[in-house]
Amino acid sequence: MLRVKGLxxxxxxxxxxxxxxxxxxxxxxxxxxxxxxxGKTTFFNLLTGYLRPSSGKVTFEGKNVTGKKPHYIAGRGMxxxxxxxxIFADFTALENLILAGHIHSGLxxxxxxxxxxxxxxxxxxxxxxxxxxxxxxGIGDLANAQAGSLAHGHxxxxxxxxxxxxxxxxxxxxxxxxxxxxxxxxxxLVLVRRLWEDGLTILLIEHxxxxxxxxxxxxxxxxxxxTIAEGTPEEIRSNPEVVKAYLGTAADAA
Amino acid sequence: xxxxxxxxFGIAAVLxxxxxxxxxxxxGDYVLHVGVLVMINVVLASSLRxxxxxxxxxxxHGGFVTLGAYASAVxxxxxxxxxxxxxxxxxxxxxxxxxxxxxxxxxxxxxxYFTITGIFFxxxxxxxxxQWRSITGGNGGLQGVPRPDSILGIEFASKTSxxxxxxxxxxxxxxxxxxxxxxxxxMTFLGIKQADSLAESIGINTTVYKVAAFAIGxxxxxxxxxxxxxxxxxxxxxxxxxxxxxxxxxxxIVGGEDSFLGPMVGAALLTILPEVARPLQSWMPLLFAAILxxxxxxxxxxxxxxxxxxxxxxxxxxxxxxDATS
Amino acid sequence: xxxxSILQAVLNGLTSSGQYILVALGLTLxxxxxxxxxxxxGEVYMIGSYVVYYFSTSLGLNFYLSFIIAVVAAGVLGIIxxxxxxxxxxxxxxxxxxxxxxxxxxxxxxxxxxATGTPKTYKTPYEGAVLTxxxxxxxxxxxxxIIVAFVLIAALFLFIRFxxxxxxxxxxxxxxxxxxxxxxxxxxxxxxxxxxxCALAGIAGGLVGSxxxxxxxxxxxxxxxxxxxxxLGGLGSIPGTVIGGLVIGFxxxxxxxxxxxxxxxxxxxxxxxxxxxFRPRGLMGHESP
Numbered sequence: 001m002l003r004v005k006g007l008x009x010x011x012x013x014x015x016x017x018x019x020x021x022x023x024x025x026x027x028x029x030x031x032x033x034x035x036x037x038x039g040k041t042t043f044f045n046l047l048t049g050y051l052r053p054s055s056g057k058v059t060f061e062g063k064n065v066t067g068k069k070p071h072y073i074a075g076r077g078m079x080x081x082x083x084x085x086x087i088f089a090d091f092t093a094l095e096n097l098i099l100a101g102h103i104h105s106g107l108x109x110x111x112x113x114x115x116x117x118x119x120x121x122x123x124x125x126x127x128x129x130x131x132x133x134x135x136x137x138g139i140g141d142l143a144n145a146q147a148g149s150l151a152h153g154h155x156x157x158x159x160x161x162x163x164x165x166x167x168x169x170x171x172x173x174x175x176x177x178x179x180x181x182x183x184x185x186x187x188x189l190v191l192v193r194r195l196w197e198d199g200l201t202i203l204l205i206e207h208x209x210x211x212x213x214x215x216x217x218x219x220x221x222x223x224x225x226x227t228i229a230e231g232t233p234e235e236i237r238s239n240p241e242v243v244k245a246y247l248g249t250a251a252d253a254a
Numbered sequence: 255x256x257x258x259x260x261x262x263f264g265i266a267a268v269l270x271x272x273x274x275x276x277x278x279x280x281x282g283d284y285v286l287h288v289g290v291l292v293m294i295n296v297v298l299a300s301s302l303r304x305x306x307x308x309x310x311x312x313x314x315h316g317g318f319v320t321l322g323a324y325a326s327a328v329x330x331x332x333x334x335x336x337x338x339x340x341x342x343x344x345x346x347x348x349x350x351x352x353x354x355x356x357x358x359x360x361x362x363x364x365x366x367y368f369t370i371t372g373i374f375f376x377x378x379x380x381x382x383x384x385q386w387r388s389i390t391g392g393n394g395g396l397q398g399v400p401r402p403d404s405i406l407g408i409e410f411a412s413k414t415s416x417x418x419x420x421x422x423x424x425x426x427x428x429x430x431x432x433x434x435x436x437x438x439x440x441m442t443f444l445g446i447k448q449a450d451s452l453a454e455s456i457g458i459n460t461t462v463y464k465v466a467a468f469a470i471g472x473x474x475x476x477x478x479x480x481x482x483x484x485x486x487x488x489x490x491x492x493x494x495x496x497x498x499x500x501x502x503x504x505x506x507i508v509g510g511e512d513s514f515l516g517p518m519v520g521a522a523l524l525t526i527l528p529e530v531a532r533p534l535q536s537w538m539p540l541l542f543a544a545i546l547x548x549x550x551x552x553x554x555x556x557x558x559x560x561x562x563x564x565x566x567x568x569x570x571x572x573x574x575x576x577d578a579t580s
Numbered sequence: 581x582x583x584x585s586i587l588q589a590v591l592n593g594l595t596s597s598g599q600y601i602l603v604a605l606g607l608t609l610x611x612x613x614x615x616x617x618x619x620x621x622g623e624v625y626m627i628g629s630y631v632v633y634y635f636s637t638s639l640g641l642n643f644y645l646s647f648i649i650a651v652v653a654a655g656v657l658g659i660i661x662x663x664x665x666x667x668x669x670x671x672x673x674x675x676x677x678x679x680x681x682x683x684x685x686x687x688x689x690x691x692x693x694x695a696t697g698t699p700k701t702y703k704t705p706y707e708g709a710v711l712t713x714x715x716x717x718x719x720x721x722x723x724x725x726i727i728v729a730f731v732l733i734a735a736l737f738l739f740i741r742f743x744x745x746x747x748x749x750x751x752x753x754x755x756x757x758x759x760x761x762x763x764x765x766x767x768x769x770x771x772x773x774x775x776x777x778c779a780l781a782g783i784a785g786g787l788v789g790s791x792x793x794x795x796x797x798x799x800x801x802x803x804x805x806x807x808x809x810x811x812l813g814g815l816g817s818i819p820g821t822v823i824g825g826l827v828i829g830f831x832x833x834x835x836x837x838x839x840x841x842x843x844x845x846x847x848x849x850x851x852x853x854x855x856x857x858f859r860p861r862g863l864m865g866h867e868s869p
Binding site: 069075082086088090099100102103104163166 | 451454455
Binding site: 367373377540547 | 615616617619665668669673674675677678679681682683684685686688689690692693800803804807808811840842845846849852853856857860
């Protein structure tokens with residue numbers, strides 16, 4: 001489904017991402033891990049059109065999406081969530097999802113403005129789907145709360161809900177567990193596993209190793225922008241390079 | 255949702271009927287003239303606000319009004335077009351087209367940089383109009399622009415006829431602007447305003463929407479420019495230049511930029527004020543600025559927020575009363 | 581042509597550059613520290629001219645004294661504006677910019693009311709004096725502008741480089757939040773930025789006012805030139821502003837020899853568009869808009 005070859009990003013003299021390859025088949029749950037500053041979020045930004053690669057190629061479902069704009073890539077089915085500014089703060093939680101639903105509703109402008117019958121029907125469908133999605137991510141009772149006033153964990157869930165409304169084929173989650181408490185982490189992992197079992201392909205950046213290990217079937221490990229390891233959880237756990245990379249940063253911090 | 259909606263429509267309908275009846279029965283030219291100006295400014299402010307909805311603070315509006323005005327004037331006097339209505343339409347469309355052309359590069363800019371380019375745009379338009387003497391009459395402008403052609407047997411010669419025409423144009427414009435804002439397009443604008451990057455990630459082509467907002471705003475600006483010129487039969491380069499552009503922004507902010515009603519209130523009030531306070535005419539810019547600052551500091555939600563504030567104050571007072579006596 | 585005319589052309593270019601750079605530096609300082617374009621900057625320039633006019637012509641005070649008063653007045657005005665009008669909206673630069681648009685109306689209206697719209701002029705004590713170099717006569721007024729401008733540019737550069745406040749300002753312009761966390765007082769530096777920025781505008785107005793006639797509306801074109809320069813040179817970059825100012829100043833000085841002022845303005849606009857489209861950083865800017 002997703003083929004990344006030689007993806008590279010240079011900032012001046014700094015190589016933030018260096019020649020990374022990645023392949024994801026439909027239905028997989030892949031984890032992207034690595035110490036802080038390894039280039040994981042930069043990689044995401046390159047995949048989803050928020051940064052132009054210096055070189056390399058990204059192919060999604062056979063189509064070349066390298067360097068295309070974010071809305072185009074999202075439209076093709078590769079949808080991401082964000083760590084910061086993940087939601088529309090002034091809208092209610094429900095309105096957040098309704099907006100996302102509108103974009104994928106296939107309505108054109110005239111129908112929207114004139115509020116034709118087709119439009120009104122579709123709007124009802126979107127409304128229902130938005131409510132369902134809110135339930136799915138566990139914040140059904142917060143539907144009419146202003147998104148900006150939600151607790152951090154709920155905001156992140158809403159962010160995932162936003163991505164889900166776009167009917168993604170490949171869901172990219174950027175550190176979904178960051179800043180969450182234990183209960184929220186569990187809820188999120190349950191959600192991720194459930195989405196995966198329902199057939200969604202997922203690529204997950206996560207800093208929380210234990211959590212990532214418990215859901216992902218495969219990993220790509222980055223350090224200093226380069227791939228240092230790839231494989232199953234067992235392979236990664238016992239890979240000396242990986243251990244060194246994580247211990248190395250811990251030691252430096254000490 | 256339906257009760258407030260119905261009462262809102264009810265009030266709007268009543269006001270509209272009142273406005274029409276006023277135009278039919280009142281015949282004081284001066285008041286009717288001010289009424290026309292109010293309605294023009296209402297549309298200008300409302301269309302400016304639409305652009306703001308998408309998160310872009312535009313100071314280019316006067317440029318589009320000037321474009322529309324001169325397009326009409328030149329088509330009708332120099333080019334000799336026979337239909338004033340066609341000229342009016344062309345003015346609006348031309349303004350929208352130019353808005354798309356400069357919007358495509360401009361809307362890429364964030365916040366204040368977009369605003370700055372608007373300032374440049376207005377200046378270039380004004381300068382061009384001043385320079386291109388052969389076509390635009392330079393600093394003196396153009397005179398002798400014909401009145402609108404008669405339609406359905408109605409001649410446009412009296413102030414009353416223009417008042418009614420203004421009502422029609424204003425209502426049509428506001429209905430369109432309202433419909434857009436109420437639709438998912440308006441919701442998309444608001445989404446873009448709140449979180450540009452996030453909007454992209456859910457598939458919104460923010461450039462297209464931003465340019466669209468700019469173009470729609472430009473369309474109505476151009477339309478009003480064309481109408482104005484057919485109303486006063488003349489135009490000069492600075493009548494919709496930089497300072498008037500700032501005034502349009504002030505109408506929106508003073509009235510309340512977060513409400514559809516806001517620009518209308520602001521435009522009405524600030525158009526009528528200079529007429530009512532004639533002796534203070536030469537102090538108008540200062541007065542406007544003072545009002546602007548009072549609003550920004552004390553009533554940021556604009557004048558439309560005043561009733562709500564007053565109710566809040568009254569509620570606090572009545573709550574305190576029982577305690578005061580004990 | 582000949583050497584004399586070339587020298588004249590260079591002089592004119594430098595004069596324009598000097599005055600534009602002074603104005604643009606003020607804009608860029610305020611922009612990089614406070615993240616707003618002070619739209620009434622041209623009006624501060626205008627006020628500088630009018631204060632010099634008022635004190636030197638109406639009150640008959642010595643030109644140099646009037647000039648100092650004008651500069652101080654401009655600077656103090658900047659401090660007042662920052663403290664009472666702009667500081668409360670530090671988190672809302674859009675509202676702050678709208679306020680500065682309001683300032684335009686206030687300043688123009690006040691000056692119009694006090695001084696009327698009739699063009700005013702004033703003279704410097706060295707008006708008409710001429711410096712003869714290599715056979716050509718250079719107006720001392722213009723030479724003074726050039727010298728003052730470039731001395732101030734150098735002084736500002738040293739200030740930013742070597743003084744504690746200056747370095748703090750550089751830090752803020754690069755990374756606003758980080759600098760604030762390091763305990764740098766954004767309040768104090770904003771006040772300094774507005775003081776210096778407005779004073780520079782006042783200096784430019786005071787010096788250049790003697791060359792032209794004064795109108796309350798003279799600030800408009802100055803603002804546009806200033807913005808053109810800071811976009812060209814790179815927002816927040818002082819060397820960029822200087823280079824941008826030189827380019828625009830010379831363009832302005834030379835273009836009218838071949839075509840009209842209008843074309844010069846149009847070229848300025850086209851430059852702005854091209855830069856914003858293709859190199860938003862400008863010539864030497866830190867970051868793109």
